[in-house]
Amino acid sequence: MTNGRVLDVAHVEAGYDLLQVLWDVSLHVDEGEFVALLGPNGAGKTTTLRTIAGFLQPLDGDISFRGTPIGGRPAHTVSRMGLGYVSESLNLFPAMTVRENLQVGANSVRNKAQVASTMELVFQLFPRLLERRDQLAGTLSGGERKMLAIGRGLMASPSLLLVDEPSLGLAPMATVATFDALKALRERGVTILLVEQNVNTTLHLVDRAYVLEQGRIVLEGTGEDLLSNPHVQAAYLGI
Amino acid sequence: MTSAATNLRSVPLARRFLNFTWLTLGLAAAILVFEAFAQPSIVVTTLVTGGMWALMAAGLAMVFGVMNIPNFAHGELFLLGSFTAFTVYSPIREALLNDPSLTWLKILGPFPGMVVALVVGAIAGVLLEAVLFRPLRRRSREQWVMNTFLLTAGVSVVVINSYRLTIGNDFHGVPAYWDVPPISLFGVPISVDRAMVLVIALVTITLFALFLQRTGLGRAIRAVSQDETGAQMAGIDLNRIFILTMGISCALAALAGASLLFLFPAYPDVGLQPLYTAWFVVILAGLGNIPGAVIGAFIVALLQNLTIFYIQVGWVDVLPTVFIILILLFKPSGLFGSAVKGVWEQ
Numbered sequence: 001m002t003n004g005r006v007l008d009v010a011h012v013e014a015g016y017d018l019l020q021v022l023w024d025v026s027l028h029v030d031e032g033e034f035v036a037l038l039g040p041n042g043a044g045k046t047t048t049l050r051t052i053a054g055f056l057q058p059l060d061g062d063i064s065f066r067g068t069p070i071g072g073r074p075a076h077t078v079s080r081m082g083l084g085y086v087s088e089s090l091n092l093f094p095a096m097t098v099r100e101n102l103q104v105g106a107n108s109v110r111n112k113a114q115v116a117s118t119m120e121l122v123f124q125l126f127p128r129l130l131e132r133r134d135q136l137a138g139t140l141s142g143g144e145r146k147m148l149a150i151g152r153g154l155m156a157s158p159s160l161l162l163v164d165e166p167s168l169g170l171a172p173m174a175t176v177a178t179f180d181a182l183k184a185l186r187e188r189g190v191t192i193l194l195v196e197q198n199v200n201t202t203l204h205l206v207d208r209a210y211v212l213e214q215g216r217i218v219l220e221g222t223g224e225d226l227l228s229n230p231h232v233q234a235a236y237l238g239i
Numbered sequence: 240m241t242s243a244a245t246n247l248r249s250v251p252l253a254r255r256f257l258n259f260t261w262l263t264l265g266l267a268a269a270i271l272v273f274e275a276f277a278q279p280s281i282v283v284t285t286l287v288t289g290g291m292w293a294l295m296a297a298g299l300a301m302v303f304g305v306m307n308i309p310n311f312a313h314g315e316l317f318l319l320g321s322f323t324a325f326t327v328y329s330p331i332r333e334a335l336l337n338d339p340s341l342t343w344l345k346i347l348g349p350f351p352g353m354v355v356a357l358v359v360g361a362i363a364g365v366l367l368e369a370v371l372f373r374p375l376r377r378r379s380r381e382q383w384v385m386n387t388f389l390l391t392a393g394v395s396v397v398v399i400n401s402y403r404l405t406i407g408n409d410f411h412g413v414p415a416y417w418d419v420p421p422i423s424l425f426g427v428p429i430s431v432d433r434a435m436v437l438v439i440a441l442v443t444i445t446l447f448a449l450f451l452q453r454t455g456l457g458r459a460i461r462a463v464s465q466d467e468t469g470a471q472m473a474g475i476d477l478n479r480i481f482i483l484t485m486g487i488s489c490a491l492a493a494l495a496g497a498s499l500l501f502l503f504p505a506y507p508d509v510g511l512q513p514l515y516t517a518w519f520v521v522i523l524a525g526l527g528n529i530p531g532a533v534i535g536a537f538i539v540a541l542l543q544n545l546t547i548f549y550i551q552v553g554w555v556d557v558l559p560t561v562f563i564i565l566i567l568l569f570k571p572s573g574l575f576g577s578a579v580k581g582v583w584e585q
């Protein structure tokens with residue numbers, strides 16, 4: 001807490017029923033940092049985020065958020081502590097309007113003025129959502145859904161946002177827009193842990209990154225370090 | 240304008256209004272208007288019973304939509320409501336018979352019983368969730384719909400038989416809540432009791448709808464019914480929402496039982512007909528659809544009252560069911576169903 005450590009994941013093991021996916025995963029995110037978690041399909045990136053967000057019980061290891069242990073705590077408690085999570089599948093409320101989805105995102109915020117100003121901010125970040133505010137989430141385009149999911153994640157003004165593959169299934173233009181939004185967020189001081197497959201773009205964007213392969217952290221370093229790392233170049237950048 | 244252009248425009252319009260749902264609603268409205276002139280009592284009875292079926296069906300639909308529980312013990316909450324109202328109202332009635340000059344008590348009449356029934360129903364709902372569903376959910380969510388169906392059907396049998404053993408088979412009812420001459424509604428004489436039931440239903444349904452649409456808690460309930468994971472990500476405690484949903488649903492059923500005490504005295508299986516009717520309504524409307532359930536309740540009530548008036552009371556469950564089967568043949572997801580697909584396929 002004193003050194004501005006927002007998230008500390010130490011030696012975490014996790015998995016599903018009989019299948020252990022994560023092996024001794026350790027990573028951390030400091031105040032204001034933009035950190036990426038990279039890796040091939042099936043490496044366990046989503047599993048890592050789900051474990052941090054409280055949707056999976058770690059089998060072993062510790063997770064702490066701003067100094068408080070959160071490993072194994074229910075997801076809604078973790079969310080209420082200020083840890084936002086934007087999942088791969090988005091989990092929007094399809095029969096609610098864009099505005100209602102955002103309002104639910106602000107569920108834990110009592111102060112109405114704060115909700116209004118956060119919604120303003122989300123609409124500034126994604127003007128497209130403002131245009132569509134009365135449309136049902138289930139009828140939005142793929143790109144708009146991503147924006148709404150990130151917007152909903154921001155509504156509780158989280159101090160750390162976990163974002164799982166925001167570029168998945170998006171056309172290049174929409175991907176650029178999403179990354180721009182993340183950049184804008186970090187400029188506003190939101191701490192972000194991003195999971196991505198778009199290795200090149202991501203490494204140019206973030207402060208630090210971890211590479212996860214077969215459930216283990218194999219590399220860690222600044223964006224620049226990793227861009228010049230031979231393993232990263234060979235396995236992810238096709239150089 | 241060429242005729243081709245006109246045709247192009249008329250296609251979507253025709254589609255919109257010639258679909259099955261609109262035809263059914265239009266037909267129901269036409270019958271209501273016709274009967275308003277031909278047989279106004281049918282309209283009044285439809286509104287009165289429809290309002291109460293709406294209370295039953297809305298709660299049933301909400302519990303199915305939010306918790307995926309097909310509650311076959313919903314009728315026993317109706318029973319609980321009617322017996323509670325009877326217990327609370329009996330001394331009031333006694334006092335009024337002894338001293339008819341107690342005007343304030345006369346006006347108060349059934350309301351204390353209804354309020355107590357509402358509270359008792361809510362407590363019963365909370366207990367059902369805390370004692371039965373939550374432990375089951377914690378153990379396993381496999382085959383959830385089937386397991387909770389069996390569980391609630393079991394609760395229904397246990398409650399009915401415990402009631403029979405402890406309280407007995409007698410009818411515990413009241414001839415009327417208010418012994419006053421009927422008032423006139425659209426030229427039809429309607430007892431004050433029935434008018435009151437209609438008012439209670441409309442007020443309760445309006446408050447319930449406002450709660451779901453306008454308040455944060457109502458939105459949270461709808462959020463859980465649409466995506467549990469998303470709701471948790473937004474910081475919503477599912478357990479809290481399940482408790483609340485079950486409490487409200489059961490309170491509404493108990494209120495229906497209390498309000499209808501003068502028509503349905505409390506006896507062991509008084510809840511069965513309201514249960515079946517509420518299920519007709521919910522299946523007709525589309526599982527889990529709350530606004531649909533409210534409209535469907537009035538359609539089913541209309542079918543029932545047409546059957547009673549033109550055919551015979553014995554057919555009251557038969558004909559509406561046949562109609563519902565016919566409607567489902569054309570629209571398997573129910574009149575208003577589409578948003579709730581997939582619950583059974585999980």
Ligand SMILES: Nc1ncnc2c1ncn2[C@@H]1O[C@H](COP(=O)(O)OP(=O)(O)OP(=O)(O)O)[C@@H](O)[C@H]1O
Nearest residue numbers: 016019021039040041042043044045046047048197
């Ligand atoms: N619910 C589950 N039950 C069982 N195994 C699972 C489950 N979810 C994921 N897995 C397995 O865990 C491993 C890691 O999956 P995970 O979703 O964390 O990978 P990922 O790194 O996010 O991959 P991707 O880039 O494809 O999203 C995979 O082998 C996957 O098959």
Ligand SMILES: [Mg+2]
Nearest residue numbers: 045046047088
């Ligand atoms: Mg993934």
